[in-house]
Structure formats: structure tokens, C-alpha cells
Amino acid sequence: xxxxxxxxxxxxxxxxxxxxxxxxxxxxxxxxxxxxxxxxxxxxxxxxxxxxxxxxxxxxxxxxxxxxxxxxxxxxxxxxxxxxxxxxxxxxxxxxxxxxxxxxxxxxxxxxxxxxxxxxxxxxxxxxxxxxxxxxxxxxxxxxxxxxxxxxxxxxxxxxxxxxxxxxxxxxxxxxxxxxxxxxxxxxxxxxxxxxxxxxxxxxxxxxxxxxxxxxxxxxxxxxxxxxxxxxxxxxxxxxxxxxxxxxxxxxxxxxxxxxxxxxxxxxxxxxxxxxxxxxxxxxxxxxxxxxxxxxxxxxxxxxxxxxxxxxxxxxxxxxxxxxxxxxxxxxxxxxxxxxxxxxxxxxxxxxxxxxxxxxxxxxxxxxxxxxxxxxxxxxxxxxxxxxxxxxxx
Amino acid sequence: xxxxxxxxxxxxxxxxxxxxxxxxxxxxxxxxxxxxxxxxxxxxxxxxxxxxxxxxxxxxxxxxxxxxxxxxxxxxxxxxxxxxxxxxxxxxxxxxxxxxxxxxxxxxxxxxxxxxxxxxxxxxxxxxxxxxxxxxxxxxxxxxxxxxxxxxxxxxxxxxxxxxxxxxxxxxxxxxxxxxxxxxxxxxxxxxxxxxxxxxxxxxxxxxxxxxxxxxxxxxxxxxxxxxxxxxxxxxxxxxxxxxxxxxxxxxxxxxxxxxxxxxxxxxxxxxxxxxxxxxxxxxxxxxxxxxxxxxxxxxxxxxxxxxxxxxxxxxxxxxxxxxxxxxxxxxxxxxxxxxxxxxxxxxxxxxxxxxxxxxxxxxxxxxxxxxxxxx
Numbered sequence: 001x002x003x004x005x006x007x008x009x010x011x012x013x014x015x016x017x018x019x020x021x022x023x024x025x026x027x028x029x030x031x032x033x034x035x036x037x038x039x040x041x042x043x044x045x046x047x048x049x050x051x052x053x054x055x056x057x058x059x060x061x062x063x064x065x066x067x068x069x070x071x072x073x074x075x076x077x078x079x080x081x082x083x084x085x086x087x088x089x090x091x092x093x094x095x096x097x098x099x100x101x102x103x104x105x106x107x108x109x110x111x112x113x114x115x116x117x118x119x120x121x122x123x124x125x126x127x128x129x130x131x132x133x134x135x136x137x138x139x140x141x142x143x144x145x146x147x148x149x150x151x152x153x154x155x156x157x158x159x160x161x162x163x164x165x166x167x168x169x170x171x172x173x174x175x176x177x178x179x180x181x182x183x184x185x186x187x188x189x190x191x192x193x194x195x196x197x198x199x200x201x202x203x204x205x206x207x208x209x210x211x212x213x214x215x216x217x218x219x220x221x222x223x224x225x226x227x228x229x230x231x232x233x234x235x236x237x238x239x240x241x242x243x244x245x246x247x248x249x250x251x252x253x254x255x256x257x258x259x260x261x262x263x264x265x266x267x268x269x270x271x272x273x274x275x276x277x278x279x280x281x282x283x284x285x286x287x288x289x290x291x292x293x294x295x296x297x298x299x300x301x302x303x304x305x306x307x308x309x310x311x312x313x314x315x316x317x318x319x320x321x322x323x324x325x326x327x328x329x330x331x332x333x334x335x336x337x338x339x340x341x342x343x344x345x346x347x348x349x350x351x352x353x354x355x356x357x358x359x360x361x362x363x364x365x366x367x368x369x370x371x372x373x374x375x376x377x378x379x380x381x382x383x384x385x386x387x388x389x390x391x392x393x394x
Numbered sequence: 395x396x397x398x399x400x401x402x403x404x405x406x407x408x409x410x411x412x413x414x415x416x417x418x419x420x421x422x423x424x425x426x427x428x429x430x431x432x433x434x435x436x437x438x439x440x441x442x443x444x445x446x447x448x449x450x451x452x453x454x455x456x457x458x459x460x461x462x463x464x465x466x467x468x469x470x471x472x473x474x475x476x477x478x479x480x481x482x483x484x485x486x487x488x489x490x491x492x493x494x495x496x497x498x499x500x501x502x503x504x505x506x507x508x509x510x511x512x513x514x515x516x517x518x519x520x521x522x523x524x525x526x527x528x529x530x531x532x533x534x535x536x537x538x539x540x541x542x543x544x545x546x547x548x549x550x551x552x553x554x555x556x557x558x559x560x561x562x563x564x565x566x567x568x569x570x571x572x573x574x575x576x577x578x579x580x581x582x583x584x585x586x587x588x589x590x591x592x593x594x595x596x597x598x599x600x601x602x603x604x605x606x607x608x609x610x611x612x613x614x615x616x617x618x619x620x621x622x623x624x625x626x627x628x629x630x631x632x633x634x635x636x637x638x639x640x641x642x643x644x645x646x647x648x649x650x651x652x653x654x655x656x657x658x659x660x661x662x663x664x665x666x667x668x669x670x671x672x673x674x675x676x677x678x679x680x681x682x683x684x685x686x687x688x689x690x691x692x693x694x695x696x697x698x699x700x701x702x703x704x705x706x707x708x709x710x711x712x713x714x715x716x717x718x719x720x721x722x723x724x725x726x727x728x729x730x731x732x733x734x735x736x737x738x739x740x741x742x743x744x745x746x747x748x749x750x751x752x753x754x755x756x757x758x759x760x761x762x763x764x765x766x767x768x769x770x
Binding site for chain 1: 520522523524525526527530549550552570571591593594595596597601603661662663664670672673725728729732733735736737738739743744746747750751754758760763764
């Protein structure tokens, strides 16, 4: 057992820190995704990393130009969180990309991978449906084969940032008579295909982050199906278990706690700094300790991955604890600003009057928005079921 | 010991319920909250005409002569419908100041207009540095001629965009956080030197940042004792806390009912999700949180006229209970509704946000835990 980084790891950290300092998009530093205005804001850091060759260190040859150890990836995440760089959108590089290079034909790889890497093609995820959330395999969107096409009908929902998307990857039912998981196929669909309608869903924070995507007799060429017909669930499962590193968000939570403490040092209670208030001190201490335990849980997972054992089912722990901590941070930020938690900051309008200190803007909306983290990506109840069944054998 | 309501109180509840069911559905409320005006004058006029604003104002001053129990009933029903018109600021707070601190002349002049809905007030007490400490004031009122000159900045004055008058706390003497030296004033919003910047709040209400720059008022603008206003402010805010507690139980009840209903119809894995034991226990906890909040709301409502220390403890206890319960119920209602609970379209998120704001109003859980402990 050794908690120290090797000299090579330290050298790596110095290298990435310098690179980030010199290249990160300064105007986006520390901004929440809900505050991005332009499509290009989501892509700026992606494009920079692509140029540098650091976009996909987890991908296999021939796509990657570097191969980082799990420790190096961890350091990379830490340094990005520290510098508050924009998070890379996962839909291309962490989701559909790995499905395509794993299950796609050579033609599909050649056609789709370059756009994913360059960022020129924006992907979104067509998984959840109104009746299929936690129980994804009950999805009803259908794809019926007609000659060299499939005709897709149905509705997807909670489709993140579909308003910007060029392509969508879709799970659709190709065999109604098979067992739920066995009759599903995985399709790549051009969002410009006739019959696709995107409808915005406004969330309780006032933001437009997710959408409904409707399919009305959408014609999709057979060559856009990934893997065999009715093997879509294999792709879906692979995608869900792939690249869980960073799921706990430890580095970004650490940074968020740092920001919280800076804020508490500026807030006053009875003339004293709020950060010196005994109640608040205790809450921050509890939060930091919780995060420290999670950090070392993640490091243990990393070490076992490094030893070639794969990420394992512990990733459910990382998801549950990681999201609980993220939510707790937003609660404390909201509590910290007192009455200035009340003003509504309209994410769809520009230059509205924002009362109170700058750090107070939108904090209650952020608190409300982050309730999503214990719902999405397999709700925390589902994650607990997974641990009960797969780890505890219950 | 008797927790039953009188026949009049039951009639009051029924008539408020009926009015809100007919005119205050969720979609209407949502539209009104987003409209330019931000409230409906006709709804407020209805409250006035039907005695809701004057329910707890003495008959001699244009009211119906009811008690805090009537206020509790109305506030609870308003909580169920997420009413945004400024009932709390007027029927509870402005009327509360005048009832407890006003001279007979002030009562005669001002209370009937509150009961009648003609005069609209907002309570400007919070300041950017003051957090929940009601005595932490940098706004000053200095003697000038027969009256006073006010200077200062008031933060997050809820309901101020609708108001014609402000109830302002200011320091007439003493240091920034001294208990002595606080005075309560009535200030016309249209008076020279008053400027406001209006904005919406996360729960669909409206508020203003208020700046007072050499605003002059007469000696008759003072409510209560010069320099001795803090006790009055505490009494009135404790009454406001009781009303907020009642409002929150109304909101909690809707969230619990909605969540239980949803869990019976929403199927995943071939089963209504309400059949999953983990969610059953969660909803039982939500139910217990609600019942505990109702109990403490009754307690604080019945203790508002007790001696000061007893009343303060009751108010702080209630604020802690409803703050914790409101957060738990709000979060779990969203969680059990899944993505739908996060949308602007469904009512769940709106109740969640209102309960979140109620926790902040007049001091959050931490503040009232401390206050309670200091009184024990």
C-alpha cells in the first residue's frame, strides 16, 4: 500500500497543468453548463483536446494518440476540475464512439468516427421513453424492416441537448415477440431525416437542457444499424458499463467545495464570517469527510482496474455517493447565500438584473437542477438494487 | 384539549377551497406567475370581499374578528394552491404590526384598507449583510424636524412590486446589531428617495431591492415604540412563521397525495412502482413528516399569544420542523416522480421550489435551531 504518486505521475501532472493553463477557454472558466450560450461553448475544449491528441486516451489503437494509465486519467480529471475547464460532452466520445469501434463494421467506423473525434458531428442519446425510464428494456419505439430500410416510429424523452444534435443513436424494438431485452436493435439516425421532431422540455430551473424526440415513419438505411438485428441490448449494456472512470465526480466536487468555502468567507452572520460559524463549519467538515472517503473508494477501484480487474460493480457506489455529495454541495451553497437564494435568474434571457453578490446568482435553480443526478443514469434506487443483487447476492 | 374546528372555521375552509378549485388551477397559476403583472388583482379583490384579508382583523377595524386559527386555515389552503397574491405580507404582517403596535388612530386609518384590499404593503426588513438577524441593520432613521429621514438598502423585499407601502425597519439609535434602537416605519413606495428594482423569485413570486435615499417621513409613520421596535418585529415575524408553517403543510399535502397517486399508476418492470417496498417506506416517511408538521403548526398557532419566550420557542420549533420536512418531502416527491418531477410543466417542481423558499423566509433551519437553543 502506498498513497504516493510516482515521479512519472508527478511529471505528468505538471505537463497537463501547464497545457491546461495555456489552452483552456478562459471565457468558460467556472461557468456551469446551463450558462453556456453558444453551441461552440460546449465544443471549444473538445476541439482543443482533439488537436492536442488528448481527447480519447481511453480509446484503443488506432484512434488514440496517447495511452494513459488509470492513475494518469485520474490526474487528468483532477487537473481539469481544478482549472474548471468545460466538461467534455459524453454522447460522442464516451458513448456512441466506443459502441461503433467495438461493434461497427469497417465502413461504419470510417464513416462515423472522424466526426465524433473532430466534434463536427454532435450526437445525442435516444434511450429513455415516457414509459421506459429505470426499466429501459420495456421501450416501445419500433423499427420495422422494409427492404433496405427500417421505418422507425415512437418517442424518446429526456434527450439531452438534442436541440444541437446532428445525429442520434436510438434503441428501437425490432422484434415484438422476443423477450424484452432480446428484440432491441441499435440505430444511428441523421436528425435531418424527415419525420423527426424535437420538442423542448423546460425544467423547473427554467432551463432548456432536455427534449422530446418524436419519430414519425422515419426511414433509416439498414447500413445505419450497429451490430446484428436484435443485438442492440448488448450495445446498450456495453455503453452503460463503459468508461465509468470519473462517474463519482470527486475532482469537480472538491473544486466546488473550494468555491463554497471562498463564498462562505465573504458571507456574514452576525458580523462574523459565515465560514467561522460553528454550524456551518461542522456541515462543511462532514461533507469533506464524506468526499474524502469517496475519493479513496474511487482510488481503490482505480487500483483494481490498473491491476487488470476491470471497474467492477463498485461503480454503483461511486454513482450513488458521488451524486449525493454533488447535491449536498448545492444545498450548502444555497444555504450560504441567505435571502439571495430567492432571485430567479432566467437562463433563457440575457442581461437580466441580478441582485445580490455574483456568486449567489441562480444557486437555488442549480440546487433544483442537480436533483436530476440521483434520477438519471440509472436512478440511485436502481443502483442500490444492483449492489443488493450483484454484490450482496440478495 | 380540543383540536376540532368550529362550524364557522369549517365553512371558511370550504369556501376558500371552492374558490381556489374553481379559479386557481395549476396552469392558471403558472401563467400568472410568468405574466408581466405577476399576480391577479381580481383574485386579491376576491380575498378582500370574502373576508380573507380581514379574517384576523378586529371587527372595529373592518375585519371579521377571527383568530390565528382562521389565518392558519386560509394559509394552508393557499399553500395547496400555491397562491401568489400577497396574503402573508398584508393580512398577517402589515395587519400584525398595526394590531400589536399601532395607535388607535393608525388602526382606524389603516386596518380597514388592508381588510378591504385597497392598501398593499410589503415588509422591508432584510439587508444584504444581515442574513436572518432582524436587528442587524445599517438602514438609519435620523430625527429631522417633526419626523425622520431614512437611508439604507433593503434586500429581497418579497411582494414589493405589488405594494404601495413599505414597512421598513431602521435604526434610530444603537450599534449595528443592538437589540435596542430599532424602529418600524411605514413608508410610501412613491415617496421621494425610494427606488426599487424588481425581479421574479424562484417560487414564482416577485421581489425588489429597495434603496432609501434621504426619504422623509412624519412622526406618525412610526409603528410602535421608537427604538423599541425589535420586540414588535419578532412578534410579527413569529406570526408570519406560523402562517408559513400552515402554508407549507398545504404544499406538503399536495406533494404527498400526488406522489402516492403517481406511484400507483406509474409502472416499471411490470409493476406499479408504489409496490416497491423501498418507495413505500419512503412515502411513509413523507407522510410522517407531513403529520409532524401539521402538529407543530397547530402548536405554534395556539401559542402565538403566550408570553414572549414561550412564543419564540414555539415559532422556532415550528420553523425547524417545517424546514426539514419541506426539504425531505420536496426532494423525495421529485425523486419518485423521476424526470417528470423535474419539469416546469408538472406541479411537483413548483411545490418543491415554494417549500425551498419557505425554509429561507424569516430564518432557515440552522437559524431557528440556534434561536430555540438560546431560549431553552
